[in-house]
Structures are given as C-alpha cells and as structure tokens.
Amino acid sequence: MLLFKKLSFLAAILLFSQFANAQTGSIKGTVTDQETKEVIPGVNVGIENTTQGAATNAEGIFEITEVAPGNYTLVISAVGYAQKELMVSVNANQTTTADVALTKMYTELQEVEIIGRSEQSYETDVSYASTKVATRLKDVPQAISYVSKELIADKQAYRVNDVVENISGINQFSYYNDFTIRGFRSEQELINGKRVINLFGPQTLLANLERVEVIKGPASAVFGNASPGGTMNRVTKKPLADDRKAISFTTGSFNTLRSTLDFTGPLNEDKTLLYRLNVAYENSDSFRDLQQFNSLMIAPSISFLPTDKTRLNFDLVVTKYDGRLDRGQPIFGASAGTDLNSTPISFAIGAANDYHETDVVYGTLALNHEFTDNLSFNASYMRYGFQEDLLEHRTSNSFAVDSLGNEIPSLMGIRIGTRERERINDNVSTYFVWExxxxxVEHKIVAGYDFIQSIQPEGSAAAGSSSGAIYRTRDGGLAQYDPENPQNYYFGDNGNPVPNVPHFNLENPEYNLGFLSDYILQKRIYAPERYYTQGIYLQDQIKWNRLQLLLGVRQSFYTDVINYQQADESTELQQKFLPRLGVVYGITDQINLYGTYTESFQPQNPTDLQPENGGPFDPLEGQMIEFGAKGKFFQDRLSVNIAAYNINNKNKLVPVLGTDSLEQRGAEESKGIELDINGQVNRNLSLTANYAYNEAKITKSDDESLIGTIKENAPRHSGGFFANYAFYNNALNGLNINVGGNFVTERNTFEQTLQLPGYMVWDAGLSYKMNKVKVSFTLDNVFDKTHWVGGYSYVRLYPGTPRNYLMSVAYTF
Structure with missing residues (x-):
C-alpha cells in the first residue's frame, strides 16, 4: 500500500511538471558576425532582469528553454563585440526564433588586454603590444607574426619551441629560449609586453598562453632595449565572462605524461569579477640521453570590472622545473673530418647525478581607466623572479690533446660546474591615451613613461673547473697543455697529460657519478648586480581617409650600476634617442600597403661587460626599413601579410671558440622577404602557412675572411604550414584531420668548417569530438627525418626530435 502511494505521488509530480512545461516556450537563434557573416561561438545571451540565459555553441547556436509566455529583452554580449539588445515575444508551446548579428568593437578592451578574446581560430585581429593601444594588425605599419592558442591546441604543442616553425623568419638557435629572428639571435623576451629574464635553460610552457607573437625588426621605440631582428611577446590567457572548463590528459613517446586544466568564468552574478585558472604538469623523458622534464605550472588570473570605465587585472604564474640542462650533441673534432653522424643524435655528455632546478614566479597588476570617452590612463607592474640550482658536467669547448699537443677527436674535454643564483626583474609602465x-584628421596620442630594472641580489655563487686550464700541473695547479714544456705536467698510463676532469670518450661513453671533491675547482661569488632602464615616449596614430601615419619618438636611458651595494658604487649611463615612422595606405577595404623606419638599441648584458669575458663592449645599434602589404580575404576570415625589409646592425657579441670569452663583431646586414597566412579558408578548413627568404651577412669584421659570409644559424630559406580540416553535419561530424610540415635550408655555425644541413619534416594528426569529449592523436616527424634545429660548433649541436606520437583525451564542461 505504501509503495502504491509513493508511485502515485511520483506520477502526480511528473504529470504536473509536464503540464507546467507545456505552459512555457523557448528562444532559439544563431549569432553571427555582422561583417563576415560567420557564426560566433561563446556568446552570452541572457534575458534581462532574470537569471535565464545560454551561450552559443561551436555552431553559434543558443537556446533558452522553459521561458514563461511574455515579452522580454535579450541582452547579447561577447568580448570584442558591441553589446546588443533585442525585443522578443514568447508564446506557450512555441519556439521563438531570434537570430542576431553583432558588430566588432576593436576598441572595447582599450589599451590593456584585461579580459580574454572571443575569437576561436588561427587568426588574431588585434595587437596591443606593438603600439601600446588596441590596433588592428592590418593597420600596424610593421610585420607581426603569431600563433594562437587554437593552433597550439591542434598541434598538441607544449613548449614555445614547438610552434616557432609556424612563424615566418624565426628558427631555433638551440634547445633553450634561444632563437634566430630575421638572421639575428634573440636578445629579449616579453610577457604581456613586459621585460623578463632571458632564461638559458628550460623552455617556456604554453598552457597559459593566449598566443605567441613576434614583432619583427627593431621595437626599441616601444620597449627600449630590443633586438634588431625582432621581439617575441607571450600573451597570457585572461578571464572570460562565460563559464568554460577544460581538462586534458596526454601520453606518448619518451614516457610522456602531461595534464592541463583551464577553468574560467564569472565569480558573481553581474560578471564584474572574473577568474581564470591554468594548471599544467609534465613528467617525461627525451630521445636525448640523461634528459628528462618534470614541470609544474600554476597560473591564476583575476579581472575586476567595477564599472564600464575601469578594469583591473591580476596575473600570477608559478613554474617549477626539475631536469637537466642539455648542452647538445657533441661530435668528433674537426681533425677527424666533419661527420654529423659520428655520434648518435641521442648522444649527450654528463654525469648520472647532474641536475638543473629552476623556480620562476611572476605577478602582474594592470589597470585601465577611462576618464572620458577620449581620454584614458593605463598602468601596469610586473615582478619576475628566477631562481636556479645547477650541477652539470659539460664540454670545455675543446678536445683532448696527446703528449705532442695533437687533438684527439674522440675524447672531449669536460668541465664541471655548479651554480646557485637568483635574479629579479621589475617592470613599471604608465601612459595616457588621448583620442x-x-x-x-583623427589622432590617437600616447604619452608615457616606463621603468625596468634587473637585480641579482647578494648570495649567488658558483664553483667549477676552468674551460681553458684543464690539465694538472706538477705544482698542484691547472694550465693549458704546453707541448714545449711537458715536464710541468702529470701524464697518465696512456702517455697523455692528465686532465682535471676526466675526458669523455665519445666512442665508449660512461655515465658515472661526478663529485665536486674529485676535482680542483675555482670558486666564484657573483657580486650583486643592478641595471635599470627608463624611457619617456610620445606617439601619434594619425588617420585621414585611407591614409594612416604612425609617428613615435622615445628617449631611452640605460644605467648600469658599477660595484652595486659596495662602498665604491657608481653608475654608467648610456642613452639613445629612438624615432619610429610608419605609413599605412588602404588601397581597398581589404588590402593595406605600409612602410616603416625604426631603430634598435640594446646595451650588452652586464655579465658580458666584465674584463674576464673580454669586455667592456659597446651597445648594439641597428636600423630597419620595411615595406609590405596586409590583406583580409574570404570574408575577412583569412589574413595574408607580406613584408620586405633591410636591417643593419653593429657591435654584435660572438664567442671566441675554445674559450668562454666574447668578442665584438663590426657590422651585419639582413635583408629578405616574408609571407604569413593565418585563418580560415572556409568553415571547414583552418590554415597557417609561412615562408621567409633571408640573407644575413657579416659586413664588417676584424677577421676579413668572415666578411660576406652568412651569419650563424641564419638559413636563407625557411617555411612551414599547418592545415586542419573539420567535418560538420555529416557522418563524419566531429572528426578533424590535420597535416603540417616545415623546412629550413642549410645553416652556418660558429665553426667555419661546420655547416648544418637543411631538412623538411612532416607532421600529421586527427581528433574526434563527441559531445564534451575530444580524443586526439598526433604523429610528429612522420618520416623519421634526422635533422638539426641549431648548433654552435663540433661540441654543441642540437638535433631535432625523431618520429614520436602523442595521444590525449580532453573534457570540456
């Protein structure tokens, strides 16, 4: 009887709910872009003065169900678009159609990228860092190349080195955050337009990045110190106003285990407080002997929008890395001939107990406030801290010698080094924007001041064996071997001089434990260091009909503090006036032509200025002239940029082979042509492609034999592409197939007799998305091509990864 009553009560509830639902209606529609007619995913559609609403899906469709009959106002909003309101009427048992077209607002975010972008393609429309204000890339009179988070996801890329192949004119110099841009080795790194420490070690993770962009050529008028070839800027993900959550797990070759988490959304009902949390973890080995990666990154971000005039954002990124520093593949010395295959590409030197631990923590606080519709103020501060603990057995940049002083090409000289240090960067940027x-004639005037300092505090130290004086002498010391005075040295059973650290046998390698107590070491305490740079700048973006001008000037002051925190502390000031001139002319609504002149200024690293390194040295100075065209095609879905440039640079520092010293090169010239394509050909096909021709030559040098030669790691030709085809509305709905490839022609090294061969590498992948689950498979280096992505000399080459695979499962909710 009791069971019958419960069932009757349940049936009554179901009947009542069906009756209640029958008295409601629904609202369904598609949201598109007013200009391109393309659907817009991730749009918030809400009913005014209620809690009911929905977000558009990947096809731009939304549906709000169980709406009581009546008249309502829909509020439609998306990042980067003007908010729109639409009156609708809802009838019982009916679905009201409400299709909406939104208009892009390129100035909505103003100058600081406070909250995330709505686009979900390989294309990026707006740049913030290149001019300090939100400017359409088509209107910037300078080449800017990039990769978006969508491309990063489709490639299953995890580090910056995995995506530089998709940017024209850039290639790896080594395994580190170390690149060649337009023939010049990169000198500066930026995060959200702020200067960070140029890490010689672990590669930057991508999990918290919105995009990686490269401002080609000198950017000193904007950032002060900048490299002549270009500046890489990493833009972090910002909070979104709609709820999105994603988790992924990845496994693959080399015992790879990775996991990422990306949560974002509002923290209150009126969406004035937004959050984002990115977490990434990796534990993997490598195709390289001894190498492994253990990384953890936690990156929370908060955006506060108390009014439509004020925006505040805080980012924090904590990264911990535990692995080894890979100094590259050594091969037999030059006396054995040039054979890149004399050792396997997996071959690395070191000891079994080597380690490299780094901790990176940085936080950014950014404010944007609009006083009026025409006047706004922007301020931001970033503190970037880096700590390192290193023990390594590495090459001494030389080979063993016998009793006669002849090179033994199969025995490599080894040095041991241990290092503990800390470095802190502070960035302050403030500027006004007046329209x-x-x-x-329209003007957008920017006037500002910035301050950047870098400090190495008390307490950093190192110990190690010398790279030059590697043989033990009878007086208990160390010295380079002098075959004219063999009586001064100890000799082993093989009749050869005894090294301080045992040579590494390239033919029969042994990976033993290495202890500091076994060697004669030189101890070094890093003196506290400080240098800072200040800049005042003025810029005017002028627009008259189809003509636009960019006029900018900057007075930059660079101060190196000599003997920092010591009694005889003093300062050395270097200053430079830096102009910038750009012209843009729209020949059609889709195509702009542009030209630009800009200069670079880069004081040398304070460490490199020390006499023991060959210093002091003059700063790097350069000039660039560039012309190009930027266009939008296929209903503005696809961007095509082409640029031709000429860059002159002087005072480049290069290593003196066989030592740790540096020397200054007279002058260099780089000229070439670049092409970048990004976006969608149609709804199904997403594409990124690039090509670069670059001729980077040494034009002045004390060594006349170098004049006219191509610079190190500067290929004449390079390029790549990546295409993804998505199936919709058929039996293959949810399936994505992608294919990509990149090529680099031969490159010189710092050894005149050693050249790296060109290569072409192909990748392929597929994914399948069913509801909220996506499964992906990627096969990199499909044809297992042996290649080298960069290199210094016979003792340090950087081979590319052989064929490998990744499989991942992602869940979004």
Missing part, C-alpha cells in the same frame, strides 16, 4: 580630431 581627438583636427578637422577630418
């Missing part, structure tokens, strides 16, 4: 008109 005004003089008649028919």
């Amino acid at each position: 005004t008109n003089t008649g028919d």
